Amino acid sequence: MTDRFDTFPLINGVRRLNGSAHPFEALYLYVREKENRVLNDQQVAQLPAIEKDHEHAKEWAKRSETAHRFLEYLKSKETGLRILDIGCGNAWFSNKMANQGHEVMAQDLNLYELEQGRRVFQNDQLHFIYAHELDAILENDRFDMxxxxxSFQYFGHGKQLLETLKSHLTERGELHILDTPFYQGEREKQQAKSRTEMYYQNMNCPELAQFYHHYALDDLVEHEILYKPKFSRLSRLFGKTVSPFCWIKIVND
Ligand SMILES: C[S@@+](CC[C@H](N)C(=O)[O-])C[C@H]1O[C@@H](n2cnc3c(N)ncnc32)[C@H](O)[C@@H]1O
Known part of the structure; x- marks a missing residue:
């Protein structure tokens, strides 16, 4: 699957399609450090589980719920799928998919976390790709998933991107968007955009706002919603973890 990348250097287990750093990387890591979101290798190995007293434990509980739901769904598929995980970070999720018997290409432009993922997850079915653009990975290739x-919120021109990616799905291929916020209408999107700008300003890193995008479901191509959050009084009362994110499925039509 990755033979066509053999001409690119493999350094610390990561195939590097680009030789220099992307401007996003240093900014992103600077903020993630401040947010206490850069985890050590032992923590990454356990994800999505994390220490109960960790500052982001509640968020990981929600992410764990999403991952569990998706991985159960993936179990219903045949094994040996070719999967492209875009914006994989430290690849904890890519590794979970590879562990179910699939071949996963874990792509990101964040070399620090890719190298960490390679250190932590030793799986022959998991390939780490450092690439600034998706074109070099997509080429004439097609993926089952x-x-x-x-990570979708870090990509601009969402609709165009999805149209392109759809054309790189196999006949019964599927594209899934998990754990990305979607807003209702222009007003909500604008408000969220302003909050993001303010947030990164306060983080002393206003440049990062340009890499973060705000979408409504209407901004996507035709899709199916496989999960929609339902906040009931009972779930609030019992403090039940409810993921606030929709799960979106897009197929090659
Ligand atoms: C919030 S993290 C999610 C990481 C991982 N998928 C997870 O589930 O924990 C967002 C990731 O998107 C990556 N990212 C942002 N822009 C990207 C781009 N243009 N190409 C590839 N990855 C990108 C970031 O480097 C980061 O690792």
């Missing part, structure tokens, strides 16, 4: 887990 493409996933974005908490």
């Amino acid at each position: 493409i996933t974005f887990n908490a």
Whole structure:
């Protein structure tokens, strides 16, 4: 699957399709450090589980719920799928998919976390790709599944991107978007955009706002919603974890 990348250097187990750093990387890591979101190798190995007293434990509980739901769904598929996980970060989720018997290409432009993922997850079915653009990975290739887990919001021109990715799905291929916020209408999107700009300003990194995008479901191509959050009084009362994110499935039509 990755033979066509053999001409690119393999350094610390990561296939590097680009030789220099992307401007996003240093900014992103600077903020993630401040947010206490850069985890050590032992923590990454356990994800999505994390220490109960970790600052982001509640968020990981929600992410764990999403991952569990998706991985159960994946179990209903034949094994040996070729999966492209876009914006994989430290690849904890890519590794879970590979562990179910699939071949996963874990792509990101965040070399620090890719190298960490390679250190932590030793799986022959998991390939780590450092690439600034998706074109070099897509080329004439097709995938049985493409996933974005908490990463779609980092890509601009969402509709156009999805149209392109759809054309790189196999006949019964599927694209899934998980753990990305979607807003209702222009007003909500604008408000969220302003909050994002303010947030990164306060983080002393206003440049990062340009890499974060806000979408409504209407901004996507035709899709199916496989999960929609339902917040009931009972779930609130019992403090039940409810993921606030929709799960979106897009197929090659
Ligand atoms: C919130 S993290 C999610 C990581 C991982 N998928 C997960 O589920 O935990 C978002 C990831 O998207 C990556 N990212 C942002 N822009 C990207 C781009 N243009 N190409 C590839 N990855 C990108 C970031 O480097 C980061 O690793």
